[in-house]
Amino acid sequence: MKHTLKYLKPYMGFFFVILLAKLTAAVLELMIPSALGDILDIAAPSGSVSLIVRYGLKMAIFALCTATLNMSSNITSSHFIHKAVERLRQDLFQKVSTLSSAQLDDVTEASAVTRLTSDTYNITQMLIGCMTMGIRTPILMVGGIIVALQEDVMLTLVLFLAVPMVTLVAIHGNRIAVPKFRARQAASDHMVRTVQENVTGIRVIKALSKTEHEKKRFDAVNADLAEKTMDASLVSSKKSNTNILILNLMQALMILVGALRVNAGLMTAGKIVAFMSYFTMITNAALNIANILMMVSNGTASAQRMAEIFEKPQDLQVQDIPQDENPCALEFRNVRFSYLGQADNLENLSFRLEKGQTLGIIGATGSGKTTLVNLLLRFYDVDEGAIFIHGQDIRSIEDGALREKFGVAMQSDFLVADTTQNNIDFYRHLPKENLLEAAKIAQAEEFIREKEGGMDYPLAIKGANLSGGQKQRLLIARAVASKPEILILDDSSSALDYRTDASLRRALSENLHDTTKIIVAQRVSSIANADLILVLEDGKVIGQGKHQDLLHSCEEYAHIARIQMEAVGEEVAHCG
């Protein structure tokens, strides 16, 4: 909560002015009845119509001033609140974008989305509520108490008896309500995730005729959300109702005390009447405050959820590690890593590459190929060992500088609804020739040319208007466009046919001599010419060397190669 309030700080001066304006408006508004009283008490008995009209005009002017002050302060406060929320949301997005992969896995994507959307909305509601009602109501309340105090001290004491009780209920209620609202937001995360899954899996769901099942699944999530929402709101309303009851009972008590005091000759009955009307005013104010408190509980829950993200320590920090002797373009040294801290996903992995060399990685599904890439990109830090680029431990390289070295095409196809050109450029502002050349290298030139508008052809959301192979080629073009120091192609040509794949490899070796290449593949043919090939199995290197060596030294590799060659060989024979 503290963190959220920080965002209001720059506008405190303005809020002070708004407060003054609201205060003035409230006082003016309170003066309207008194002017009205004057009409009836002074002007009317005097028999002068002009005097009545004059007092009337006075009232009208007060009314106009009140309206103007209220309107302008509402507009101004709304302006500043939105500015504050905009900044809060911006910072939150920024923070989310700096979270490490492990941290984001922990928060979950769906929850990150709700925190940026639904939680910021709750905070806006809270702030607006506080600004529009939160100033006027306490003023009325304090004003009421002050006037009441002047009427009779003893009765005001009864009133003060109510104050701690009411406060206690409010605080206790808040303590219960905040976790309930948090549970509500967690249910909302769940709802978001279920919808996300359904949207991405719509083809499978329809194909398996599982819509009824999905309806039921969503229904459970939806009902849970409704239930939790009700739960949270009920705690809040129970709290405010209890406070109304307390105040009402105090009023009854006041009549009793008043009766005794009047009977003892300590006060007049008239005072009780006056006291009652102030009391009504105070009760109404208390009711409003209860409403505000509900928004505050809701907002606090959301603010806590945001704070959780803001408080995440900067993971994967740049460390001060001295330059290694005996540097080479890229080195993995005794690397060990596990995602969950249980079974190792990679163990004791070591290799060295010189500038411009190509590393091929092959291995069964789940053998750790992508994990190796994740570590090199420093999505995760190694548990043991180290990774060096030109002798620098990657943990000692500043984030931006590290990223600039890479061009990556991953299995996940992240394309945005933008032009083909911008998807290749990916916000790096590379010269257009580079982009065109990259498209050529990635064998994407031809299909891009055939598209309407060429490089300006607009991609649909998630690249839905491209085929799998076209998407892959755009991703490869993106990876090579910056002529990176290290190029990583993680199984990124699986949807390409052999001919295109072969042309791609040729183009890569012709155009990117200085780039160190890491190619994760399933086809032996894709990596056969690599300077070094790693054969992975269950996170361990079971073969390391060149194609020819491995054919002899690594049984697994030879086996894979044989299967693939046989398939082709069979075809050759068949053709023959």
Next chain:
Amino acid sequence: MAKTEQIKKTRQPRSKLYSRLWRYVDSNRPLVVTAVCLQTIRQIADLVCPLLSGLAIDAIGLGKGEADLPKVFTLVAVIVLLRLVKYALLHVGAILNQRISSRVSYSLRRDVFQKLLTLPVSYFDNRQTGDILSVLSYDVDTVKNSLVNNIQVLFSLVLDIAISAIMMALILPELMLVFCVTVPLSIAFAVFISRYVRPFFRARSKTLGKLNGFTEEMISGQKTIRAYGRQEEIVAKYAVQNHEAAEASQKARARGALMGPGMNLINNISLTLISIFGGILYLMKRALLGDVSAFVQYSRRFLEPIRRVGDILGDLQSAFSASERIFDVLDEPTETADAPDAKILTDVAGEVSMEHITFGYTEDKTVISDLSLCAKPGSLVAIVGHTGAGKTTIINLLMRFYDAQKGLIAVDGKGILTLTRDSLRRGYTMVLQDTWLFEGTVFENVAYGKEGVTLQQVEEVCKVAGIHDYVRHLPQGYDTIIRGGGTGISKGQKQMLTIARAMLMDSPMLILDEATSNVDTRTEQKIQSAMRKLMEGRTCFVIAHRLSTIRHADLILVMENGSVQEQGTHEELMAKNGVYAALYHSQFENG
């Protein structure tokens, strides 16, 4: 898939919007009626209590020793009792109120979600997931917050207004003339402001939807963004949209905030006029001062609720614009309904034929033209060709994700348009390149396609699909929950799970779209016999790059530039020495 330009929908008239929204509230009629009744009782109790306390104060008397203490005690006891009753009523009222509002938001969400599932696949191809999410979370919440919570207050306010009006008419009917001027003025002002702010609230919902769409997209692509170190650029892009959304929201709020003070102004002017005319009436000896004073008291009680009605109307605008977005989804054209006499496809032999099929995702761009083919039961049809040649389109047509513009597709000689979609789709088993798993246990994911599957069956197919060992080593085995974060599970493993899922199905037709593209060769070979078993006896449509896997196909379709260039068996096509032969030979260039 070419993005179809959204046809600008004409907004439905307001009255229709109100009645549609009202239907959601009204479907809880017993609850609503009870809530309103309770509220009325409570308001009456609220009126009685001051009367009782007035009596109690009267009983205290004016001076020392004059109090009728037993009477005071009795009256206070009655007041306390009434207050307790009121508390009970308040509490029950709150429960009812929350129940109604949670039911309304529940039903809105349910309807939107169920609608989503009936929409054609193209709807999802053209929309940001986050924008859809925004409707389900933000828009539904807004309707709940500002519609449901206000409706009951509106009822009680109307009651207040009516009571005060009657009292005033009884005291000084002449002065009511003032309201004949100011009340219409209030109404006109409220209507004017609501109309004026409407487009701003609409813009607010829309920009927020856009921002949420962007947020969701960028968070899902977080890894790529990080790999390229583009966080700053994305944050800057977010800033633009964030600013737009904040601006739109601010504009709507600021304008909405004019309502309260404006109505207050009109009210205060009414009060002024009443005082002036009241004073004049007194001067003309047409009224007693006490009457004027009482009238003024009641007019305050009359005007305050009018002001609050205005406030609520302003607040409701956000609910209306949010509900427009909700109803926009509900009004989306669904997949064309099954023909009224649509038959359920049963006892399928598996003969699939296409006659003169022409199709394009948009009218002006044909992807498939005049395609005819016939797949005999149990035969293997392979679709090959360069990437982007429209191979997946054929699958979209077979599964009726899209319908062809011209031509006929039939299963066992029955036109697929005459069959129910559900039964047609159930006739196929599909394994796609893009694997889809949901957050649930491994067991649930594998058993997803078929009802009543036992753990033993799941284990069996997982063994055959070569993924059993992997699953067994997971922390909770088959009960391990697969999470979105993807810790540990690779794309290939996901694909093997979906293959296992397919193996449980007994549909007569099978579609494999690059089904093993993410599985390495070694594993692929291990599961080859399983794949063969999977294909056995079924009519199979296979998209593959590795031509070796499809050489024995009964029919090979060679697609190029969105149309079928050649079709025939491997031998026929090789003899033709055309596109297929070229494609085939190209494989050896890299041997």
